[in-house]
Amino acid sequence: MTRLWNDPADFADEMIDGFVAANGRYVRRVSGGVARATATPEGQVAFVIGGGSGHYPAFGGLVGPGLAHGAAMGNLFASPSTQQVLSVARAAENGGGVLLSYGNYAGDVLNFDAAQEQLRAAGIPCETVTVTDDVASADKSEIHKRRGIAGDLTVFRTAGAAAERGADLEEVTRLARRANDRTRSFGVAFSGCSLPGAEEPLFEVAPGHMALGLGIHGEPGLGDTEIPTADGLAELLVTRLLEEVPGDVAEVRGARVVPVLNGLGSLKYEEMFVVYRRIARLLDEAGIVAVDPHVGEYCTSFDMAGTSLTLLWLDDELEELWETGVDTPAYRRGSVDTSHLVRVETSDEESEDAIGDADDSSREVARTIAAAFDLWRATIDENVDELGRLDAIAGDGDHGIGMQRGIHAAQAAARDAAERGAGAATTLARAADAWSDRAGGTSGAIWGAILDTIAGHLGDEGVPSPDAIAAGLEAAKTRVAGFGAVVGDKTLVDALNPLAETFAARAADGAGIADAWREAADAATAAAAATADLLPQMGRARAHHEKALGIPDPGAHSLALLAQALLQLTQ
Amino acid sequence: MTRLWNDPADFADEMIDGFVAANGRYVRRVSGGVARATATPEGQVAFVIGGGSGHYPAFGGLVGPGLAHGAAMGNLFASPSTQQVLSVARAAENGGGVLLSYGNYAGDVLNFDAAQEQLRAAGIPCETVTVTDDVASADKSEIHKRRGIAGDLTVFRTAGAAAERGADLEEVTRLARRANDRTRSFGVAFSGCSLPGAEEPLFEVAPGHMALGLGIHGEPGLGDTEIPTADGLAELLVTRLLEEVPGDVAEVRGARVVPVLNGLGSLKYEEMFVVYRRIARLLDEAGIVAVDPHVGEYCTSFDMAGTSLTLLWLDDELEELWETGVDTPAYRRGSVDTSHLVRVETSDEESEDAIGDADDSSREVARTIAAAFDLWRATIDENVDELGRLDAIAGDGDHGIGMQRGIHAAQAAARDAAERGAGAATTLARAADAWSDRAGGTSGAIWGAILDTIAGHLGDEGVPSPDAIAAGLEAAKTRVAGFGAVVGDKTLVDALNPLAETFAARAADGAGIADAWREAADAATAAAAATADLLPQMGRARAHHEKALGIPDPGAHSLALLAQALLQLTQ
Structure with a gap:
């Protein structure tokens, strides 16, 4: 249940204001979302992510050195507009071109594609990588139709690391695609979520039941089942993902994966740790090495209760990138040298465009x-x-x-x-x-x-x-x-x-x-x-x-x- | 609502196992809780925190360089035992003595005091600082009776920073007390919480209402009121805390504070940001400078919905310590040089004590x-x-x-x-x-x-x-x-x-x-x-x-x- 708002129509805007007020050391407000508080180093690929609001830390919480340069932040569960994407990309771009990345949803595709078109028309090189990790959302034969859920994190982190290390746009794009090709997620939900001011939840799950593969906005999944034990859930998640090992992983035994156990909003960390305990053992039993396990909230869905397991199947290239330090409002790893970064002075910009001639x-x-x-x-x-x-x-x-x-x-x-x-x-x-x-x-x-x-x-x-x-x-x-x-x-x-x-x-x-x-x-x-x-x-x-x-x-x-x-x- | 467990009686234990499995780079399992994965540098004060489980990231999530050396992790909402505290302290101690710190609750006082006694008896210098930040839990005239809630974080971080910088036990203790003396919190709750396996919530709040000053285990507060707007809540929280400025803060206007807006478990980050937006303005209007604002989950109460605002009123000494880098599973700030730290090899310890003679x-x-x-x-x-x-x-x-x-x-x-x-x-x-x-x-x-x-x-x-x-x-x-x-x-x-x-x-x-x-x-x-x-x-x-x-x-x-x-x- 969502309880705190002023005018629900202003919620997303006010949320961004508060987020920036709390995280001024990381981000600055730009039209359409946020950009890093520090300038993109000249010639570095500007990595811009985005999507609807309500998924914190996706997307604004993931902006900072080692990860994204900017995030287009749409309304609640609604894609950012083309102008929003464009405006954030322009604020972040500094001569290295722009990589756009986001979860694969109709409205996002529409608006990010349009923004890409406009950036290219303006002479700014731009590429796009959509995240398609949710194995429950379409068959193996139609991977491009799959939705993006918590796999956002592994794709974003790979792209951000590559950009940070100075790779060019083509290379950053290639690596981000590679991470997406090797990322798979499966999720379950125990409850729906309610948007600010809404009288009713957006959707519901029967008490005592969980919905398999339910989308993070309530998109249909694969049906309901009774909530199993924590161990039972761990087994279900691991089994599903071991049925979906990416084609180019030569051998499961001995493979190295980054497991991400993501909470959707109302699931407790303690519950996730109990589930992860068994996941760690199951991976171990399968001969899979867990590298840098993540247990936490990375892509939420308002106050929805649920969780998903993501596996990023590493190769040497991806694992090396994974070591890159990250420092963002909601996600930090390793150490980051920020001494060379230059703070952007924010001004009350948005000078009004002049109106052209007319008769x-x-x-x-x-x-x-x-x-x-x-x-x-x-x-x-x-x-x-x-x-x-x-x-x-x-x-x-x-x-x-x-x-x-x-x-x-x-x-x-x-x-x-x-x-x-x-x-x-x-x-x-x-x-x-x-x-x-x-x-x-x-x-x-x-x-x-x-x-x-x-x-x-x-x-x-x-x-x-x-x-x-x-x-x-x-x-x-x-x-x-x-x-x-x-x-x-x-x-x-x-x-x-x-x-x-x-x-x-x-x-x-x-x-x-x-x-x-x-x-x-x-x-x-x-x-x-x-x-x-x-x-x-x-x-x-x-x-x-x-x-x-x-x-x-x-x-x-x-x-x-x-x-x-x-x-x-x-x- | 809590949904995932195996045998509820094993929940806390399994949670610690999973937590350690996911965070092996930071922590190792010791009898009674966790200690840093790296050895306490010789002569450094070992800073040991703890309390009942169900408050993640308190307490295990706060163990790592720049913060705690170990955490005694009791059962759900139950103090760790004397032996647990003792065992964690012994694992962390390395010649610099031990500072114990925890929220002021009867069971914790009992067990941490007993552990302190036993450490001292064994020749290990030991001091204790209890956290007493919750202004709703007792009158100003009886500050020592107040409970500890999210103010844990500011006291812990101060003590951890002082220890990291090599201060001796007396000095670390003095600084931790100073941080506690200058930390005040006020919280509200919108719902109760349910322990794993429980049929009923531990307590409830009437729908549409919020409980003022309710304790994080459901201890009585100051009564109920209807849930205000997000701005209204911000005003309530700031007003309460400005009525409680610590005595040695000379002048409110111009003062520098660290604001911590803490979520209790089921409140969404987005909601907290909307509330923080107004808090930032109110502090600004009062001429107070917000330093390093925190908006997030620092001390939760299972799946309880609620939030508290903490203000740490800085002085030069505390602000300087606040710059110290921290790197723990759930809390990271700045950058931390870990190159000099030595990993502790974990073994299947716990050799059995021999049984003495008897007739x-x-x-x-x-x-x-x-x-x-x-x-x-x-x-x-x-x-x-x-x-x-x-x-x-x-x-x-x-x-x-x-x-x-x-x-x-x-x-x-x-x-x-x-x-x-x-x-x-x-x-x-x-x-x-x-x-x-x-x-x-x-x-x-x-x-x-x-x-x-x-x-x-x-x-x-x-x-x-x-x-x-x-x-x-x-x-x-x-x-x-x-x-x-x-x-x-x-x-x-x-x-x-x-x-x-x-x-x-x-x-x-x-x-x-x-x-x-x-x-x-x-x-x-x-x-x-x-x-x-x-x-x-x-x-x-x-x-x-x-x-x-x-x-x-x-x-x-x-x-x-x-x-x-x-x-x-x-x-």
Whole structure:
């Protein structure tokens, strides 16, 4: 149970503030998360990790010499936005390029990939290693679909050590991949977790039972069983992982592994030690040498009770890296010479970008766009509970809150830009950035992409034609399709595609914007209604389970609501 | 909730095994707890801490360079026995004397004091510093009665740093006292905790409420209140501690403090960071400089949800010591040069003590003593639930289990000694040692003292006279009185005193042992019965609250049961 918060909506932000206040010797606050308090030595690969909040010490607690250079810290259990990742990477980068690494979840993939693209576009070399250690989350034949859990630590530590020792981006990436290839985890959970302010736990496990392989956000596992003895649990964990020895480990007997027994939040250290006692014996009996055993909390899941065992199967190269000293807020090993590091002076940065030129008619359109966001904000505020309810049928119930967070930020940004004389394209692009930055997660990234793509077709001069808008919608449709969802997946795509297609058809017939939009909005609404009927059939808690998009959510309803709301402007 | 164990009776032992298995680079298992894996440098003060288990990282997690040299680890929430403390101190000591430090609880005081006495008797200089930081546990005017909670950390770290820097015993002791004098804590709890295997939590807090100043074993606090916001809690904690600024802090504005926001087990780091955010601002507003803030778990209470704020008010001397590097399993700060340290080779030590000489008649008495322990063991096994039930009325309900643990160990030791040809005194003394060693806590110490004292009057030659036994009982009565309880406190003293007095009176009248014992046993039984009627009036959960003895428990009943059981030998 979570008990302490102020406004739950501010929890993640305030948590980061408090974390930085307590750990100023290690980290500084940057937009989107934290970076080391000391500058990245010139030419060193900047190793940037990240993910949703609620997993402390992942991810901010692992920033410091020998480990990460920065952590993008998203909202609770929600991916950081593309802008957050980008901003942290820029704060950490110092001529050696950037390695991004994170657990393999849909929203994270979306946003880290987008950030990688933007860094590369800006001429900064960037690579990505996703962590896929959870053997319960997909079959051996589909390792790339597996989720990342406490194996984060072994991959991160390997990459951080390689960067610390001066390896270049290609080499750091290779070593991090190698660590991921040789890391396997299996976990169990005894209880769910509750987010700050939530009345109900996000999910539950029957009393006296444990869920095998349950994901750290409640993603489905392999079923329930009665809680065994501590020794019985140790046997279960070791057995599972010995069935999953990485292919390139030549011989189990004589192998050297780093065991990590990770607690999810509410499991006591004492209980973990009792379990580890038996794990140590089982490894020994199998002829496996345990190197630098870890028993503790490395990747938690709020107040969830549960534990996972991770094995990193060492080779000489990985074992040598493992000796590198680490000094971060939550994780310290060996000794670290910090005498050569230079503290970064923090300032009240974030100078405001100047607004580019625009003509009067585009400024008039920009004011209409701002008015549209006013309407949208009111619409989402009215419907936030209903959207949450719909989302809870098949997902984690946070769709309404996520939309609200995004639309509030977007509305403020659009108002601000329009009042400062921005044109239509700039105003909509600013709103898009604000949305994805504040909302985070998958839906934030998608809405940001949609609006940003449309903005690219509006220009900052003149009034956009129906054809330009049609082209923008079509491009947005294509961009969202690139994320992987297709019509019928019960996502926003189900409504976006008919909207774009209907608008384009009417525009091609010579209809004005208002008429074309009315028909397009109706098409979206009809499609969303059809989606709603299917939602209950999708089963619940798949939200974090799917790697790519294709996660059922009420995105189609949100889009239809916004499309209908816009009609008020034409009346 | 605690979920993972094998046999709950083995939990503490197995936990230590697992802890050592995971942390072999830091610690080695010694009888009674753990010591550093490396030898104490010659002439360095050996700093030994300890207490009951269930408070990880206190106490074993804090052993390593820059902090403790060893930790005596008692059973769950039970003081280590005198022998445990002694054994750890002997393993750690290397010519510089011993400083013992622990939280101020009755059982700990008893056992650490006894260990200190024995160390001194063996020519090893020894000092003690009890930690008394919990402002909620007694009034300002009685600081010495206060309990020790998370302030352990600041006192321990100061003492460990001073020892590391080569200060002598007097100086290390002075500095540790100074740190204790300048350390204040205040805590709140949101839930109770459950011991492994227990059906019910040890105590509870009403849902939505928090208990102010509740002790870490559930000792009574200052009452309940509704859970405030995170900011509200920060304000409460800071306000309480600013009302308790140590007398020798000249000026609050400009003062430098180390803040420690400690989690009790089930509170999430994220929640603590949100609270710390406001604490940092409040300290800043009060003109207080926060030095090296700590937010984390330093002294937990099983799976209890709660938190405490500790402030160590620095002076120049303490702040300079605070810079010392520390490297322990659970706590690391700065960097530590370990190159000069020498690993201790662990062996399967514990060579058996030889049994001294005895004559045949004393060996015959020894066999009778062993038979008495057989009877006593059966008696306690039969009554264990009832003793637990009686204890739960006014205490923590573990009296039966503690007695059982003690009597099983004592019976085995007595059997072993008698079979190996020991005399009466040696057999009873061995049983006494085994009892207090295995039972731990207050009652273990007292029973060990009683039997050991009587043993001193039996000799290993000839058959003891009724007068010798009377003298032994009288001496035991006097020794127990030295612990602080008097007749009427509803403790074992209520029965021990009439037993000793009745036996002495009958022996003086010329009665034989059997007759004198029968009357003595009846007197003890009558006294115990009177005690039982009063137990329900004593209120509950005082068990850990009282500094000295005088804690109501069913000790009188246990003693009466054993006294009656002995009569079977004379029939």
